[in-house]
Amino acid sequence: MTSTTSRKRRPYATRVPAEERRTQLLDAALRLIVTSGHDAVTMDALAERAGVTKPVIYGQFSGRADLLDALLRREQRAALSQLFALIPAETDMRAGEPARLVTETLDRFLRTVRETPDRWYCIVMPLPDMPSAFHRARDEARDAVLRRAREIAEWGQRRVDGFDPEIAGHTIVTLFEMAARLVLTDPERYRPERFVGSLRAAIGLVTPRVGL
Amino acid sequence: MTSTTSRKRRPYATRVPAEERRTQLLDAALRLIVTSGHDAVTMDALAERAGVTKPVIYGQFSGRADLLDALLRREQRAALSQLFALIPAETDMRAGEPARLVTETLDRFLRTVRETPDRWYCIVMPLPDMPSAFHRARDEARDAVLRRAREIAEWGQRRVDGFDPEIAGHTIVTLFEMAARLVLTDPERYRPERFVGSLRAAIGLVTPRVGL
């Protein structure tokens, strides 16, 4: 009964070309990370989620670390592409208002986050068991974004005394991440316009009633 | 040569009472987490760092999870005690200005962070391999802090149109965490007064030159 001759063999997964299989495996890994954290991505769990067996994974990736690294690079590249597409070019900056630019960018950014939640989830959320490599990649991506944010802050500096563009750059990036996290956590409660409205109020696009 | 009769036996660690040993082990674990992340805290690595062997750890804690949980609870309790000691009581709030209160609290908070870096490091920094339990505890602590921050924001609400106290509360907490992270990362470059100065500038404690 339990001999190999009588044990039913698992039906084969549909054969697919290598590139499609890679994408399928990365999508499955992303889902596992987003729902259960990095340690949930065991090779067994991933094989099960993808509907294959472990050797199929090893056919596409040299190991678990290689797969996670490929996933990280894919999501990071896509996220940064999306993000930098939202930030106007420097030449556009000169003609406008920094405060307005930041609030409009925030609005577009949060709508992008809502449209591609898994991607942004693994970019901005604190994820259980997140490996060092993911942390480093986030830090590097943040550094790139910080450079643009600082340029925007320096542009705005001319208007307010006591302004520290480096700190302002960090603040902009951190507030964008915070907003993204809340939008992802509860999209109905935290709609983009709440953040945009608050940012407008905070940086003076509406008139304060009484000077503080 | 390699028989147990000739293998030198490890000299005994100095005997210490249970409570002191627990503290020593938790301190060693905190150091490992801060320097290398949670996965670096294996029972072997911890024994080595503490200068004992594994059964000594099991004499104080039922297992690895128990030890990490004890560490988390110790640091969390101490951090929240420190933090709530910094925030004035509600009765004090009525007599003052919310903006001034927030900036003064930020200043005191960042000085506290500099004085107890390991504690705050494991409270605010993104740590490699951080388990779900640590994430949940941070979320719960943040929720508690958010309630106070929201009260402060509601206090400030009366002064500015378009104000969303919930979003403002999240913003205050997130900016405090951001400042703490930068202070911990590079204390010479990110001195508390840079954040305090920027916060003052941002919320209008200095006069804007030109309305935006």
Added chain:
DNA sequence: GTATATTACTACTCCACGGTAGCATTTGAC
């Protein structure tokens, strides 16, 4: 229809690490 190349599966190995049984050493009480 058959053969072969390509892709997938079963059953297994290996090891890092959590955890422990049994023994050794030290310290304090008498």
Added chain:
DNA sequence: GTCAAATGCTACCGTGGAGTAGTAATATAC
């Protein structure tokens, strides 16, 4: 000085999970 209690150490076990050798199945070309 001796003895026993308390604390610490060595050597080992069990297992989850990464990874693979050998075999099976399928799909396409002829």
